[in-house]
Amino acid sequence: xxxxxxxxxxxxxxxxxxxxxxxxxxxxxxxxxxxxxxxxxxxxxxxxxxxxxxxxxxxxxxxxxxxxxxxxxxxxxxxxxxxxxxx
Numbered sequence: 001x002x003x004x005x006x007x008x009x010x011x012x013x014x015x016x017x018x019x020x021x022x023x024x025x026x027x028x029x030x031x032x033x034x035x036x037x038x039x040x041x042x043x044x045x046x047x048x049x050x051x052x053x054x055x056x057x058x059x060x061x062x063x064x065x066x067x068x069x070x071x072x073x074x075x076x077x078x079x080x081x082x083x084x085x086x087x
Contacts, residue, residue, distance in 0.1 A: 019067045019068075020067065022067070026063055026066040028059070030058055030059040030062040030063070031059035034054060034058045035051045035052055037051075038054065
């Protein structure tokens with residue numbers, strides 16, 4: 001059975017959407033986590049005012065990596081779940 005062009009395009013689009021959503025979630029968590037770390041480490045004035053710059057850089061890198069390797073991350077989470085909940 002062959003998959004038509006339209007069905008293949010839908011599968012690819014859904015695959016890409018999952019990666020984009022995962023990357024956005026990881027980017028947001030990484031950004032706020034690193035920004036809070038900068039505030040705690042360097043104080044409210046310096047960390048709050050300038051801490052968003054390294055936070056944005058780190059979040060961009062983490063989001064890009066997540067978008068590229070999210071299937072491997074999902075497999076690792078599933079394998080860990082199977083290993084933990086194995087009877």
